[in-house]
Amino acid sequence: MTAYGLIDELKSLSSSQSESAYCYSIEHLTTQLEHMISANVLEGDQLAWILIDHLHQLIPLFEMKLFNDISVQQTNFFLKKLNQFFQQRQFLCGAVRSMKDHSQQQKVFYNYFSLLKISYFESTGKYDNIITCIIPIISVASIFVRMVETDIPSNFLPSLLDFIESYWQNPDRELVMRYTIGLIKVFSKSPSLVLMIIQHKWPNACLRYLSNINEINTSKSTYHVHYILLVTLQKLARHTIGVQILNELNCHKILYDNQTKMQNIYNEHEYFQLQLISYMIDALLMSSDEIKQQTISNNELMSQILDQLVRMIIEGSHSIGFLYDCFHISEPLIVLSKLFVNDDILTICLAQNDRLFQCFTQLFSHFSAQIKTQQPLDAERDSETILAVSNILWSISFQERYHEYFKMNTMLMNTLSNLAQSSSTYDILQSKLIPYDLYSVKKSVQGILWNLKTLSIHSRSSGNVSSTEQRPPLIMISYSHSDASFCRELVECLSVHVPIWVDYKQADNTVNHSDDLWEEIAYAMEMATVIIVIVSKEYYESKSCRQELCYASDTLKKRIIPVYVPNQQYRANGWLGIRIAGQRYIHFGRKLFVVATEELISMIIDYQKSTQTSVIISQPLVTNETIPKPINDTKSDVLSLKDWTSKEVRQWFEENHIHPDLISLFIDQFHTGTALLIYAQHLKYFYRHEYVRILTKYHQVLDGKRLDTLDFVTFVDAFFRLREKYNPNNSKDDLERSSEIQLPWTDVQDRITWL
Template sequence: MVKSSTIFQQLLHKFQQLNINDNKHQDRFSQLILLCNELIENIPKITVADNNDFRDCVQLFYNEILEFESNIRIEDTKRISRDIFFAILDLLSKSQISTYLNGDEYTVTEHTVFYKCVTDLLLSYATSRLQNISFVNSDIGIRKYTDLFRTIYKRVVRDLEFRIQIKQEVIHDNTTTDYILSFLWNLSASIDIVPWLLGIDLAKSMLKCLKIIKPSSKIAQQIASIIHNISRHDDGTNELKQVNGLQILKDFQSNTTEKLDDVADLVTSMAIAQLSTAEQIRSDHKRMNRTLNQLLQITIDAAKDEHHQAEGFQLSEPLAVFTKLFVDDHSLEYVLNHAETDPQLTTSSTIALFVNLFIKYRDSFASEDWSKQFTCTALLNILWSISFQDRYKTKLKQNQDFLTAIKSLAMNDSEKIFNKYVSSSMESAANAANGILYNLGEISDTQLVSNAVSKKPTIMISYAHDNNQFCDKILTEFEKKRNLFEIWIDRDHCSSSEDLWEKIARGIGQSKVIVCLLSQEYFNSKSCRKEATFAIKRNKSIIPVYIGEPGDCDWLDIHIAGLKYVRFKGDKTELDRNKIQEMLRTIEATINETTTESLEQHTIPTQSRKETEKNKLTTLDINKAPEEWTSDDIQKWFSDYKVPDTLVKLFDFQSIAEMYRYASKLHVDSRNEFVKYRQRYAKQYPGDELEEYIFDRFQNALFKLPKNQLETKKISTSTPKSSTCTIS
């Protein structure tokens, strides 16, 4: 029998040989991972005499993987980083490591120190790789590690609870818990991963940790940052609200016994801003003003930095919070006119800061760097908010470079824009650019609608979850056609507290084409039947894609008879390339058939004679400037257009600026807004349905808004006879 010491001497020799042998690059990496796997397998055999050999093996593993990376070609960096990252996760998923992670920092066994050494190294290295990895909506690779991620965050909770029990005042450096939190912090920064992280209850666990740690502790910033990252996704916002996250964050920040450090305090404020309504932001203006000062200062400093970073923040982070806060005009006014920074900016220089940053990032859409595209999109949304204010329009219109850049983006639909997640507080780059041009009087109503019609259509994939593997292959092919269409699939929307069926119904409503992956499992699924029936009733274009020969289906066949279909031989490892091309051609042809809508479809039907005869004297003070309207005035305005209070309350407009902003959004995509709010209406008022003609009245009221005091005095005392889509 081979002695333990000999085992580790042999392992050390193998690691050393890797550095000597002239192996192919990829082979060397594979051998390195196999050796690390062997090292972990043999930890139970370690004796005291093996300690040095073991540590030498670990050090050589680390050195070798660094050297391997240093020889990677620049164009291969992202791909290789992904390979390394997932290989590291495979090592962390080994049963021996899981056993160690299921313990805690205070339970020491004979081999604990060796498992800790390997685990901490792997976590640290996986964290460092995350900066080179760009996850996408269709990325399912991370999902196979669900058990691993549950294990590591439970380790954090267990460790923190134990620290409280033993009243440990000093937190030791370099604990496994610290490495885990750093890893989760960096992982959650990839916003497309957030819905999946919600599915493993990370949000609830981090809030639980926040309630038991001391605000002054070194890990406060890490946990607050994870929560902030989660709050940047709408699903994360909904989840955090459901579990009282807003109040927990406020209590944490307001702790009177211990003070947060400046960075942790700012990150907490950013998360609070993401979870707050406009009314809540206004009611806590002192806290928010302090936050706005800090965010603008970071933006100023990051603008000067070569890598556009400041105080540990990327430029995109404060900008993303601004897009949420600027929904409230008071926040916008404060930043432009009253924010306290060094150097102190004037109104003109603050606007110039955002304009110049946009011009600098304008060409990001010609590259494949999503983070830069996101930064540019955030800047466009900020400038759109500014363009709603009459007194700032001149400053924007005087900058010809700005107008040229905006027009080139609004009119050019050939640029490749990554289909990454953007929160509901932001519009797409093209929509924001068109909105700015409209506000500045550079394009007309018709041009605005025309530009909106030209945006990419959405296709939805309807499938049975038993056919996940086949769906993954189809999705991979669809991803290659992102320049032609957007993709809606339920797996990107299933991890928040909002009812999944509501999201599916909204997805069907937004989609031009429904691609149904038909199999016997699909035919047997009540959920699939519900999806298909819902789409059929709404006259959606359906493309049947058969997986093999599933046979007949009584409830579906009658509806799809005669439709162009594609049939794959089965759920094979490799799909038939000819069939893939046939499927894509069918989708493109169907999209072309369904996008021949005329501009007349974007006008609102004329009210019936019966309704126009119901004239009603307005109770709105016609001499009152729109900027002075209160919530009561807003209610009266909608009442004059026969809009029910139930619908008005759903929007809760607090100023006419908010109404202008939403009217502009309706010009861009009124159909999508109707579908979205019909679902919200049904949820708010169970048993009641929002009729389209009622939404048309609401839309017409917004399109008829006066733009200044002179126009306010021209308000008719009767309900308009025509509800044609125009802006006074």
Template sequence: MKKIDFKYIYSHSFLFSLKLAIENNEKLINEIIQQIYQSFEQLRQSLLNFESTNKISSPEVCLNDLNQIFNRLIDLKLNNYSDVMNMFEIILKNYLDLIDMNQFIDIIAHRYACKSNIVFASFFESFNPEGALELTHKMPIKVRQQTYYRILDQICSSKRIHSFLNNELLISIDDKHIKRIVSNFCGLILILVLKILNSLNVKLLDIELKKYQNNLFIPFIKFIDEYFLTSQCSQHDVLIRHILEFLHMVSDQPLTIPIFINAKCPQACLRWLSLPYLNAYEYIHCLQIVYNIARHDQGVIILNECQCYSVLMQFNTDILNNQMDFIIDKNWYEDLQLIYFMTIVLIIDPNELGAESTDWYITYRLLPVISTSMLSRTFRHRKFHISEFMIILMKLCTNDNFIHSISTKKKYELSQDVFDSLDFLLHCVEIERVDYNFLSLDVLTITASANILWSISFHDRYKDKLIENIEIINRLVAFESSDTIDKILPNIYIPRHMSPLKRAMDGILQNLYPKSNADLDIGSSTKSKSVGSLMISYSHVDIDFCRQLYDTFSTIPELSISIDFNSGKYSWKDIAQTIVQSDLVVFLLSQNFFNSKSCRQEFIYVTDTLKKPFIPVFIDTEYEAIEWLKIRINEVKHICFDENDFLNICNQLISMIKENLSLNITVTKNTFDIEQWFHKNNLMLELQEFYQFQTGNELLLYAEAILGTLWTKEYERIRTRFEEKFKQKQLCLSPHDFLKFINALNALKSKNLSSTA
């Protein structure tokens, strides 16, 4: 007798039952979806034919049918994210179509408001945001993003929602009660949508959000602005909170900040923080949005133009230290103090911060949360990732006094704690996290930490600790050469005060193991003795002034000028070789130069290691050198530029260069007329306005850069931005017009080469 395999029978039976359950569930879902479509269609028809509608197909009956469906969904408790989000999008679209109908106001809002509210409450409960939150976490990243943008598209397509947000809710019945009903209904839809959007938590870019700037972000900000400025209390306080939370979560990703700047959100948030009657949640979200804006370089510029520092100081005095909510709740108070301090650090130069108060914030606010984050499995303190704290610490460390102050703290050993976090983070990236969002934050934290170590490495007293951890430094070097960096960098925002990882690593190793010109393969110089070799060292923030100076000096045949934006050489090895090969180095000094670790490295290499001739040039008459810079130029002859007498001071600088190089040099003014060149070549003058070329040399530099690539790539890169800039003129940039521009550049470059041969 054949032996019966009960295990096989049980397994087969289980799989069959599971398959049957799945099929039945899919059948049930499809049945409910069909019922939703039918019920909404019947409701639309009953509204369109209201006068001739009988009791069997009346709006009330249709609303009852919808209520039964939503109650069925509540009992069903969908546990598949695909079913939940699909169902939500279908119902949302039908609801938005419904409220866009005039009959919705004339009939539903006027006669069936209570019934409609009951039905919507059932809809709201059937998609309990808490349950949706749990399910959205299971969704693949790509599916989440696609769902996010589809929901945004639906909201933006509704004329009624758009008019509601713009406070232009036009309805045919002039009744305040009806307007309130419609307004409440629009608000409820938005609350549910915003809850779902916030739970999706997707990676956002400004290029993807740009199409929502005018029809969503600007209306949101205007809606809040009017609410705050015209009334201290209204029926929309819950909606306001959810909109603020949405703006806070979107702005938490610095790549989205250009959208907020274009929507004038910085100005609005500072205006709101100045109001004395907001509630605690509103203040918290407003301050967090301002902080997020300050994480972007362009955001810092706008905030400073709007007197952000003064507004925050007043907020700290009047609100943060006085409002009862913050006095009672210690966690709220400490979190807001931390956000306040981090925002101040981002918008103010570290050398302008008050030493005593800053030291207090570092000791009692920043360092404790860094320690907490390091011990956390997710590297977070509440909603803040450790990368945010390390970027703040990195900026503070451009001031040597803060480095020494932090290093003396009993509970925090700066360099060792940074190395400990790096050790763990390098392990995370070496095993390659599946989620690129996590990996991006790891890379950002590693880069910020390397910048901190670079600042520390300028000081002899800390070098032994760095050398003790040379193994981790070597792992950083190896990581920098991996392809992970190239994968991640396009998806993260790097502030300008953060140097690339390779530059930081080169800087650390140069400081720990200084290399002189004997260690460099500099090759043989082929320059004529009648030509002086000059290198210009500057902060990239001051590139406009540097280009102006370079344009003037480039007309002098007796000078061979080396500068990175012309040579394309940015690595430390290339820079060191250029310094060694140069007869003289001109340093363009400013606060930006002082704060740049790259500039500090170049300066010390010239003055301390090579002891090479140099000329300090102050490009800002109000800047005064301090600390390491002041020590090295104290007795050196320098020159100060005044923007009102540029050419005359150029002649003074040339005289100093002549003294150092023993050359006979005179300055001639560049007479290249850019506008005339565009006219002569019959080119679109808007291209000149778009690129904003100031000199002939800038035009030549652009030609050299662009002619080495396919012109179609540059055309695609600028076409959309060009048309956006000139949309009021309704100008389009055709391939033909751009090719004419490229051909004219080619001719200009060829002419320039033949004239200098």
């Protein structure tokens, strides 16, 4: 029998047949289907489509036979063989994808979903073979359908959960249970259904089932259940509300506790696959700060997982539908876009696969061109991809060693320029689906161009110059919008005394960092005498804030005043800690707001006098007594420093909370106070050189131990305060000019990469 002959005979089945005729036909169909599966005859997409299109009409017939206990054995044999055929996912995907009309794909989904009755699950297994034929078709068809809550009956999800609760680890219905969880996994892909799934406690159930997987009674099916549970959680973790709920349910701890269990139960390949999904979940749940603290040195498993994520992206980029092992390419891309805030992870991934950067650029160019011409569902999925890739490229653009790779790619640069000037964006699902800490396509693109120094930030027409631009601002404030309330309060107090530039005053009183404000922000930094940085954990985690401070500090070499917001314990670290190390700062959490503001105004006045700015400052609210007075006679202080012995030097180190490891490195090098003062002067001039030198020595002397950024910041801060106290009249202009001979940041990064 040919494949078409099998379909013709399948169409001949009807309720009007005698029992003997039905039995003969169904047995013959079972035999022929088994033969065709083994011979791989049924492989045409068109034949597959005809089979799927007709089968839904026969489900009521099969239900009737099973309900009336007529030809039960023959019907179940045929359905089992059909299920075996449907397990070849490429058969179903090819069939549904071959439907050129999107309405046909929707028709398949709704035809089969309407057949999936709750009563099938509530029976004692009588209809299980119908369930296992219907769900695979629904799962594949759902890829091409935008589901909404009204598509799902209100009692459907809770009824399925009741079924799972009743038959968890029951071997008689394990296959149906696995397919049921797989259906929830499919629903978890849809932004419109996530809230519904969460409300019916499916995340709670998935985590509970993971905790209850038995280490003794295991089988291949147990692995499949475990895998589907993790993938379901991974789909949920792609949504902002999913991240919130899973963190509340302590998902990370449950996954961590499962590691030993998985290693004891499964073989090496299975264990790695489960660890890969677990790591994807963890990455989606972690904050940027947590990801930045990750280290992959001497972590072989993490290195293998990163390799696999890269492989998923590269091989998925060449596959039909951009799929790799049932994952759309957007899924590993979103994970990497989060992980790439960690410079070590970014560097290792790019260094170990020279095709990866090219793959990113090709994906970016492809999806930016395709997205406007596709169906809404395709456009939504593709918008996730281009959003992830644009964030990845933005992270890479912070590394100067890759700038030439960008600039040599003419197509990429043209695409970036066009998107930067476009009034539209591709962020169709950002608020519903994409993790909250990813940035819009337009903001990412402009950030890339800014880092590449190809975005014009100096040109401006005279007609667009505002009144605040005509008078150079004394202060520009750089902040994270998580600290907007504190920023507004600070601006209200300071603006009485000094001219201030802050973004929300430049854009019709809006509060957002508009993409169109980037030129204005850059120009304000160029014109400012002082830049106040409102330091917080959120500032450190923001790419936009990093870009602003890098431009102000590294490119413009502006004076920076760090201001710590109240009510948090954050201490500057990483890229932020290095750039504000040694700067005089104000901590609003350690003193009254009024007192802190007075000190800040005094500091601004000091800076204004040192640069002889032409901007006139009105009379500050502070009295002369509250402004630190210059120390006119430093001779006695210097003399007292000369009297310091090793004992006083050690006491100074300890009183300034220098880390014991750093004390051990330096204590034998300083025997007098004046030696400390001379080194403080040297450190002010060459702190970047010293960072590399100390980092290297720390690593060598302490057997590979890594210097914590916070410990280095504390070290530098102590010496800078010592210098200000005992040698305040040193020329600040000379010190500013000396920063030009600092080791470039690219060289610093190159020299410490091996660590």
